[in-house]
Structure formats: C-alpha cells, structure tokens
Amino acid sequence: MRSITAPVAAPVAPGRFPLLGHLPQLAVKRVEFLQSVRAHGDIVRIFLGNRPVFVLNSPQAVHDVLLTQSRKFGKGLLFDVARPFIGNGIITSERDFHLRQRRALQPAFRRDAIAACVGTMTDIAEEQVSAWRPGEVIAMDLVLRRLMTAMLVATLFSTERPDGADAVAELGERVGEHLTTVMRGVFVGTVLPAPIASSPALGHRRYLAAAAALRELADTAVRQAREAGQERQGGTDRGDLLSIMFAATPGNPRGMTDVEARDELLSLLMAGAETTSTTLAWALHEIGRRPELTERIRTECEALPAGALPGAATLPFTERFLREVLRLHQPSWLLMRRALEPVRVCGVDLPQGAELIYSALTMHRDPAHYPDPLRFDPDRWLDRTEKDLPPGAYVPFALGNRKCIGDHFAMTEMLVVLRSVVSRWRPRPVEGHRVRPVVHALIRPNALPMRVSSWPAD
Template identity: 30%
Template sequence: MASPTLLPAATDHARRFRPAVPPPLREPLGLFAFLKAVRANPVATWTEDHFTAPLVAAEGAMGRITLVSDPELIRQVLVENAANYRKDDLQRRVLAPGLGNGLLTAEGEEWRLQRRTLAPIFSARTVQGFAEAMNGAGARLARRLARRDGGSADVALEMTRATLDVLERTIFTTGLPSDPDALGRAITRFLEAVGPIDPLDVFGVPAFVPRLGRLKARPAARFFEEVVDELIERRRALMKADRAPRDLLTLLLAAQDPETGQGLTDLEVKANIVTFIAAGHETTANALTWALYCLSQDGAAAERLRAEVDAAGSQDGFAVEDLPFAKAVIEEAMRLFPPVPFLSRQALGEDRLGRIKVPRGSVVMVAPYVLHRHRTLWEDPEAFVPERFLGSARAAIPRYAYLPFGAGPRVCIGQSFSLQEAVLLLAHIARAVAFALPEGHPPVLPVQRVTLRPSDGLRLSIRRR
C-alpha cells in the first residue's frame, strides 16, 4: 500500500483547520445499534480499523462486506475487473424509485447504451462552452450575496440556488416550468426522505413492502415528474419547429448511440434529466458549501484565494486555468467531504483482493469518505490543506486514493462540468464577499443523506469586500 502523500514543506500543521466529524468507533456496533446509527448518519458507523487497514472484511447486518482502501485493489474492483462487479441492490433500492433507471442506477447493456449515447454531450469542448453561462450565474450569485453585507445567509441554500441557476442556463435555457426555489426545496425533501437507510432495505425485504422514507419522498418525486414532463413537451415542440436552443436538454433529446444510431427512450430521457437535476446540482452545491465553511475557518487560505481571484478576473468572468488555488480548495473540500461518501458493488463471481477471498454475491465497498481520510495514504488527513492539490504534491497522490467522482467505467460522466462550475462560482464569491462563522455557532457536522451535507444547514456572516 502507498505511503502517505506528503504535504508541501511550508505547511504549518498546527495552524490548519480540522473540521469536526463523527469520531471513528473503537469497535463495530451490535446489530440493533448499527441499524439505528446507519439510519441516523452512516458516516458515524466507521471504526478505527477502517481508517488504518487496507482491507476490512466482516459479516454484519448486510451480509459479508469487504471495505477496500488500497489504491491498487480499488483499481482491480473499479477498473481491471469491473465486469465482475455491479451496483449492489441496496443502492438501487434507495435511488431507483425516485431517479428512475438513468445512468446512476441502470445496469448491463442498458447502462452501456446510455453511457455511449450521453458521453459526447459531456465532452471537454461542450463543457468548456458552458463557462460563459457559469460565469453569468456566478456574477448573479455574487451580487445577491453582496447585498447582504453585514448580515448572514444560509450558504447551503444559496449554493443550491446558484447551481440550479447554472442548470437553467446550460440545460434548460428556455426556463424551468417551476420556481427554481421550489425545485430546490423538492430536491432537498427528496434526499432527506430517501437518504436514511431503512432496515427493510438492509435485510433485502421485497420492494412492494412500503418504506416510510419512500412514502415521504413521493410528493417530491411526483413534482420532479411533472416538471420533467413539461420540460420535455416544451422542448420537443421547439425542436419540431427548428427553434430549439443547442443546450444540454436538446442534445439529450437528440442523442444517438454512436454504435447503433439508437436514441434514448422517453423513460430513459426522463430518468437522466431527473438525475442531472437531483444528483448533479446537489453534489456541486455541497462541495461549494463545504469549501466556504473551511475557508471561513482558515484565514490564510481565504486570503490566498482572494489574491488569486483579484489577479485573475476580468469583466467577462474567470477561466478555470487561471484559478489553480480555487480548484485546489474545491478538490480539498471534496476530499474531506466527498460528494458520494461510499460506492458499493456486488460480486457477480468469486474474486480475490490481496489476502481476502471475495465470495460471489458479497458486497465490496469503496468509501471515499474513509479513503480520503485514510491514515496510511494522507499526511494529517483531518486537516484542510488545499496545497495538497498543487504542483508536485498533487502529482504524488496515488490515482485511486482520491475518488470524489468514482473511477473506472462508471466514473461520473459530469465530473468536468461539476468541477468547472464549482471553481468558477467560488471565484465570483471570493471576489465579492468574505464569510465568517458567527461566534458561538455549534460545530458543523456532516450528515449523509445520499450525499454529505451540513447537518443543520450552514449560516455564515457576510462582509462585502
């Protein structure tokens, strides 16, 4: 296993900010304590062994699970032998009822067809072409925050608004058929409802047995469906009249598999639009929220960021290549608080990972939340140190030790879109305002609700620059 990646020589460990997180457990929880804890907050169930051992295999409530934190063995699971591992039933039971059978949940040939069809939509050239729209959303966000000079804002809510603005400017350029704030609230309600892991899902109880979370999520899921149906109907009419804008929605509706010429079915189109709205915007909003929280507690990092954006910006906005430190801040925020805290796969056939045999049907897990804080891979892993992602320090990070967007065939198709969006929005924010955590504010703790978010939102004081 790789040795810890060293921090730049100038890094002052003692003065770096270490965000509060649930402490690792000394021993695994018993069955009933585990079921209660995993429903409340799954990231609070990891033990000390998980953060120090390259492999941990154990029998528990969900059967045999092997957690892999060795980068070379992660490569084996997610890349070299990916065909032997499919998404496990628990993930599909939690996500599919709301997100449908899009890229996030589809399997087999259905997934391969969707991936081939959608890949050109997220090409580097296409994503770079959205920089102007993202800069426009960033400028709007900066003006909104600056008007709150001397006050405060729920940063989590503001980042949700901003990322929905980006979606409207890049995917739905003729406008959303609903108030974006209402859509944002529906996304939050949906993830809050389906996020807690239901014991019925842990034990594999058939899907026809009602789950409380899914019952609570139904109104939000119906709202998504109505919004998406109207979006598709409007856009198809514009395409028929040859008046449709060339945004991501038009590209999605017109997309064809390069191998077969086959387009996506209506259900596949709807599932992927819902995925882009619910999952795509949520991960970026959370990355920005955690980045701003860490910057509010690290004056030196915040000052370095402000100096960079003051030197790099123009009237037209920013370019990502001029913002290496802003990008490093986002990457470090996603290291500490990865958008997807764990990836789980089910073995289709027997395998061997190092010294451990993986039985057919058992679950193999890669947990970015654990991996990114693993004490054998990272020096001072609990500290917020953006410099890890600059220059030679960035080059020294093992490829499969840092997985904010997954890896292998199922790596997030929108990762370049999300990273570009987050960096540009952060630059506009840093040029306009500075944030501080109000005195006496309780610790900000991460809670896993599909994604990682602050447990009670994040209200920061605002000072206009």
C-alpha cells in the same frame, strides 16, 4: 499447506448485534464506524441486519473494484433502491444499456461544451451574489443548494427557455426541494430493511410524492424541448443537453425516447446538484475560518484575464483549494457495488451477489497517505498530484467505467461560484453557531449561516 495466494475470508467487524448486525453503529457513528473497521483488513464484512456487506478498506481494493475488475461489478443495493424513485438513467442502469447512454451523454460533458456553459453559470452566480447586502447573514447552505440546482437546470433543461431567469430559478428551487427528499428516501431504503424503510412512519410516502413531482417536472422539460425542436422543423440541435439526448448516435439511430431522456435528466439532477452545493458549502465554511484563504483566492481570481476559462491552469491555488475540500469534505461518504460473478479482490473471495461498500471519505482521511489528515491544507497539494498517491487513495469522482461524468463540469461550476462570491464578499462565520456535519446520503453542514462583508476600497 496453504499457498500465499490462497483466498482468505473477510473478517467480520467487531460489535455485531443479534438481528441488527452493525446497524446501531452505522446509525449513530456512520463515518467513524466505517473508519474504525479499516483496522481489520483490506476487506471487512459488516451486517445491515442479517444482510452481509463487504467494506473495501484499502486503496488497492477500491482501485481493483472500481477500475481493474470493474466489469465484474454492478452498482448494487443503493442503486436498486434509487431506481423506483429516479428510473433507469446513467447512475442506476447497468451493462450495455449504461454504456450506450453514457456514450450518448458524453458530448454534453466535453470541455468545449462546458466552456460554452460558463457564461450562463457566471450570470446565475452573479445574479445571486450581487443581491446580497454588506453585513447581511446569508443561509449559505440553502442559498448554494438553490443556486447550484438552478445552474444545473439552466444548463440541462435548455439555456434558451423563453420564460427567462426567474422561471429557471423557481424551477431550480422546486427541483432542489424534491431532490433532497428523494435522496433521503434512497439512503433510508439502503441502510434499513425494506419493510421498515417503506413504513409511513419513516416518511416513505413523502419520498414517493417528491419523486413523482420530480418526474413530472422532468417530463415537462422533455416535452417542451421536443416541441421546441419540432417547431424548428426537425432541427433539434440547440447544443443543450436535451438536444444531445434526442440526437441519433451510432448505438441508437433514433435518439433517446422521452422516457429515457426523462430518466437521464433525473439521474443528472440527482448526481449533480447536491454534490456541488454541499462541496461548495464546505468550501465556504473553510474560507470563513481562514480569511487568508479568501484573500489568496480573490487575488488569483482578479488576475484571471477576461474571457479566460476558470480551471487548474488559470486558477492553480483555487483549484488546489477545491481539491483539498473534496479530500477532507468528500460529500459521498458511502457508495456501493455488487459482484456480478464470483471474484477475488485483495486475496478475498467474494461470492456472486456480494454487496460492497466503498467510502472515498475514509480513503481521503487515511494518515498513511495524508499526514495530519483532519487538517485543512490546500498546500499539501503543492508538490504532489493524485498521481503521487497510491491508485485508489484519492477518488472524489470515483474511477473506471462509472467514474463521474460531470467532474470537469462540477469543477468549473464551483470555480465560477467561488470567483463570484470572493470577488465581492468576505464571508465570515456567525458567532455562536457551531457547524456540524450531518450525515445522510451526503455529508453536509447542519446549517451554514455566514455574514458577508464587502472588501475595503483598494
């Protein structure tokens, strides 16, 4: 007789094609497909070609893998594919090395360090939005990509560059273009078998060239920061991220080598630029559709006392609004893990080496936890916090030992940019343009042209 705790096999999702597995569904209906397999169990097997992959469907399964049993999992196929492009930094590395690097980077993401960046973030945002003219149509998706990359570059690649704001903006632009290409290459390499993904017809050489260009930019930044530190006669601590990387830590008395620091820069750029720009693009899309949201955000931001830091305590509605954007428009729709040893999750035995997919987006659109899940409603968070939901049901920044290190940094940047935009402008959609989600490594709007008009004089 089978006991209640006996393991069950993960069912195979319907619609598997010979040789191709579920690739056709994943290619055409990516998110809808992942959402459809949720009906078949907590954990369901799909096939990428002949390669089986387990999809985590319930909050409990996600929570178990990301947090409770996190030590039994590595980052998996997606990050194996990313490693040759971006090296062995915090997002791709594993185990002890990852822990050492994460601890070394942590000081840059403490609340006081983030607070110290708010001035730079605000200057960059203000410079951008003050250049707009009333009635102008802004390609908001592209502008935000440039802006958020420049913001990250200015805070990561040192805030004291002698060549000034224009150089940072230009560097941000170059980095942004290469990043988008590399992220696409990583996505293609994950879902397609290696011989197909690496074919020139699919742009493999372009991905490699973009990765090489990005490495070169990061190498230069590391070299310049090292030289600037030496000029200061051994005093390398300028409080920026590169100085933090060079500093000795208990786990690493010599600080990071140049290659390690370069790889960390690449990891942070990869993790921190497009995620925020895409989330903000969706935020402005929602604002454009609902002008009353702009009014509420503006009123709240205008009441923020000078010198007060933007955050949940000071801008509660704007923070709730962003929390809802991260729910409905979670940019990371597909992330992976790999079982490092045999492990049981939600009663399903997973063999060592099993590849797993989790999607925060499908968790965030579950009607069991979010009534009318496709409705955008910041006030659904009014009387409820993440703690009122089952663990694993709201995971925009993941959980556990691989949780986003930049969550507060990202929220601060996004609040700063929203404040700058809405205090000057009312962004509206452009008639005749339909915003559609485009799904690659992240889910972003196909294009987001918006017309900005100024507020009537009070």
